[in-house]
Amino acid sequence: MLGVQMVQLENVMKQFDDTYVVDDLNLDIKSGEFLTLLGPSGCGKTTTLRMIAGFEKPTSGKILLNGKQVDELEPYKREVNTVFQSYSLFPHMTVFDNVAFGLKMKKVPKEEIQERVTKALKLVQLEEYGNRKPKQLSGGQQQRIAIARAIVNNPKVLLLDEPLGALDLKLRKQMQLELKHLQQTLNITFIYVTHDQEEALTMSDRIVVMNKGKIEQIGLPYEIYERPQTRFVADFIGQTNILEGTVTAINGEQATMKFADQVVEIPNTTDVTLNEEVYISVRPEKIKLSETPFEGSINLKGTFKEKIYVGSVTKIVVTMANGQDITVNESHDKIDELTNTNDVYVSWSPKNSVVLKK
Incomplete structure (x- = not known):
């Protein structure tokens, strides 16, 4: 249900050497929301995503998932899944086995695996490709398989780290709309990282613009574009005078x-x-x-x-x-x-x- 706080970051800091790459971040993300972390390279958006996923631990502050503090939990103990720019598919496995891999590791019954994998492949419109190997698929199809592998685990939050960056422009635009429609169908929280302003404006319910580890502005796509609050946001989002x-x-x-x-x-x-x-x-x-x-x-x-x-x-x-x-x-x-x-x-x-x- 949209409106319930699914992810909360409270005074989150992340320090590497003498530099704070994430600096006192406070952010509430609603259940069922498509939220995008947008900013230039080095602004802290990917580090923030990795802390939510559990791949990085915050130097200080709290991360809560569905009201439960998780910043000390290992990644596999959090109800989140991550989709990266690199597909990381197993080349020797079929599409079906790639999607089913995590479920098999959890020793989910075979009948349930069959049902959940079939449903996931149908959601990404690849139900007829289960017996193929990844090398027989296009880049866009491989990315869909990576997404299916993530959503088959029924995560409360799906984290996406520039997943469309390796695709050509036309396919990327097509996948933007498909991802948005998928998120609306699943009604789960998507947290998306990108440096592409048009991508953020196209897909997001809300956008968080980051700069040098801090939040410059949070708002609806229309608000970010039409009513920027700082010179950085005005200059970074689209073109302006x-x-x-x-x-x-x-x-x-x-x-x-x-x-x-x-x-x-x-x-x-x-x-x-x-x-x-x-x-x-x-x-x-x-x-x-x-x-x-x-x-x-x-x-x-x-x-x-x-x-x-x-x-x-x-x-x-x-x-x-x-x-x-x-x-x-x-x-x-x-x-x-x-x-x-x-x-x-x-x-x-x-x-x-x-x-x-x-």
């Missing part, structure tokens, strides 16, 4: 920021103060390019620098007077007409400005 300026006036729910030699009206959603230095984050798809300013919009004048065709849109780069580049995602219509002139305006609605304190 970040302007740096000083607050020169405050008028209730609006404020004025001076950016280079231009004045920008911003929503005072973060209680900025006079003369405070702040950032504005605005996504390229929120910006329009024009030869003249738009009424009621934030308008900055710049010089056309270059255009880059990327398929669904054309990226236009405009250079401001202070030398900063602003990227705009525009449809292909009228791009040539707009970029034949040097001076152009980049415009966006004030509501699409995300104000970030320094």
